[in-house]
Amino acid sequence: MVLQGRRPVLGILELDEGLAPDGAFLIAREGSMLHPATFDGPIIMEIVEGAFAETIVRGEPSLRLKDACVAAARRLVERGADVISADCGFFVRYQAAVAAAVNIPVVMSSLLLVPALLRQLSPAQKLAVVAADSRHCTEDLLGIEKPVDRSKVVVGGIEGGMFVGNAFARPYIQTDVGQIESEVAACVAQLRSEHSEIGTLLFECTAFPSIKNALRRITGLPIYDITDLCRLTLASVASPELS
Known part of the structure; x- marks a missing residue:
């Protein structure tokens, strides 16, 4: 309405x-x-x-x-x-x-955007999903049915870093934004070294929008998130x- x-x-x-x-x-x-x-x-x-x-x-x-x-x-x-x-x-x-x-x-x-973002890419490009923990960003969460579409999605995460450790703490410990930027930038750099075809980034984690502009400057890539x-x-x- x-x-x-x-x-x-x-x-x-x-x-x-x-x-x-x-x-x-x-x-x-x-x-x-x-x-x-x-x-x-x-x-x-x-x-x-x-x-x-x-x-x-x-x-x-x-x-x-x-x-x-x-x-x-x-x-x-x-x-x-x-x-x-x-x-x-x-x-x-x-x-x-x-x-x-x-x-x-x-x-x-933001994972609801995966199917739509795939339609933006050229046939030669890939979408990179950057998650807080890639180990649990499983197939059923991506909303993709066709194998050809799944082949165009790569998933990375910052599990093992300070941010995830702090996020899992009880009570939650807020991580410095510079630390988050460093961990995400390293993850993206690794993904791009393995998949040069990456044309767009999608941030799964709702803590990542605060560093989106910085990562756009670093990568020169379009970046989408929950906001x-x-x-x-x-x-x-x-x-x-x-x-």
């Missing part, structure tokens, strides 16, 4: 991270989903109970987290959300369940009077 006379509200499913060690809430970095300047409208959040970073990344085999995601999404709708997303790309596992539970657009992960998908979806429901 198209809105009338107001900015669309983005509802975000949040990891169950708790507080930083100093007792303060984590800083919303420039360019991130949670920064007030990232989207041209309000943001509201609901924590998904039990959605620890390590649990979401590795995948939860029970129905517990699916039900928790649905419950949190419904709370967001009750609070006025017009679009729902999530603050971890691996929440894509619960995309279908959340979309079936609410009557507003749901975009849980791009959220902007597109928010624009689709925005009031015509505000466009």
Whole structure:
């Protein structure tokens, strides 16, 4: 439903991270989903109970987290959300369940862009998906059915680095943005050394938008992330009077 006379509200499913060690809430970095300047409208959040970073990344085999995601999404709708997303790309596992539970657009992960981005590339190019942990960015999360399309996607990650170790800590430890940039830049450099055909990058991790501009300067490549998908979806429901 198209809105009338107001900015669309983005509802975000949040990891169950708790507080930083100093007792303060984590800083919303420039360019991130949670920064007030990232989207041209309000943001509201609901924590998904039990959605620890390590649990979401590795995948939860029970129905517990699916039900928790649905419950949190419904709370967001009750609070006025017009679009729902999530603050971890691996929440894509619960995309279908959340979309079936609410009557507003749901975009849980940048990984939903994979099929569309493949259509942008020339036949000789490849898409590189850069994840927090490539070991768990499995085939079922990419949304690709044709072998010819799968052959055009390469996946890399920064598992084993400081960022993932801090993200898996309880409570969550915020990693310096320079460290994230260094780890992601090294991952991308390795991927490009192995696959010179890479023409576009897709960031799975919602911590990576804060370094997107820096990586664009380093690589000279187009880069997409969750904020791009959220902007597109928010624009689709925005009031015509505000466009």
